Amino acid sequence: MSKAVERLVVLGTAGVFVAGTALGLNLAFSKPDPVAAEPTCEIKKIAKGEVLSSNLVMVHVYNASQRAGVANRVKINLERRGFLGGVAQNNPGQLKPKNVMVLSQDPADPRARLVARQFKGKVERVQADFETEDGISVLIGPDYQGLKKAGTKLKASQDVTVCVPTITLP
Template identity: 70%
Template sequence: MNKAAQRLVVLAAAGIFVMGTLLGIRLSFASPEPVSEEAACEIKKVARGEVLSSNLVMVHVYNSSRRTGAANRVKINLERRGFLGGVAKNNPGKVRTKNVAILTNEPDDPRVRLVAAQFKGKVERVPADFETEDGISILIGPKYAGLNKDASTKIEAGRDVSVCVPAITLP
């Protein structure tokens, strides 16, 4: 290759390097594209006397036992019954239970009653001592007795209830 061709190749490489550097700097300091403000969920109302079904209830399960994956297994089994699956985590609070506790300040909430009916044994209803997600939060204890196989996944609402059903936008 002659000297003129070599210079041309070096100049082309240098030009590509400079252009790439300028583009990289420009992208580094560019403002992000605005994110659309879409609703995270759609509020559905279930009036007193209407049927509240499991597909309107989001459940979050927290493990308070030493069994690894207990919260995730319970969440999956509730999803099989039609409940909307939320988080499955270890218990971040200090509240403990032997079997199952529903973390609520409203023990007569129809959603709480529907979820409580899914479990065998005593189901406690206690206030949460940590920030919970929207929906029904469940605490699984070390003596977890399992799910009640005959439990109904529908209940008549004893009062008006508003539920947040996750919004899914399709392209």
């Protein structure tokens, strides 16, 4: 092989190496393309007189008792009845229920009524004293009496809008 050909091979290899390194560094430090935000839920409207079922109601359960794990157990039991499971954590507010409190801005909300009828004993319906998630929030107190056999559907006494979570499959 002649010296001219050897020089061309070496220069060509060096050029490819330099160009590849520059491209790699450019890609490594570039910002990703923006991704369009996808909706996290589908808005459904239930008109007055239509059936509201548990699979349209997101329930968040907060433990206001001294017993560990109560909120999670209640949330799991409500999920078994078809409710959509939200958060399960300790009470972030100051409200102290004896048995159960259903937190809702509107005590006549059909979602709050459907959730409240699931519990044994006295169930209070009040406004929350902390920032709540979308859906219905429940506080479980130290005298929690458990769930009773109750229906998981009711006729809506007023129009209600629910946010049903969407799952995007790849």
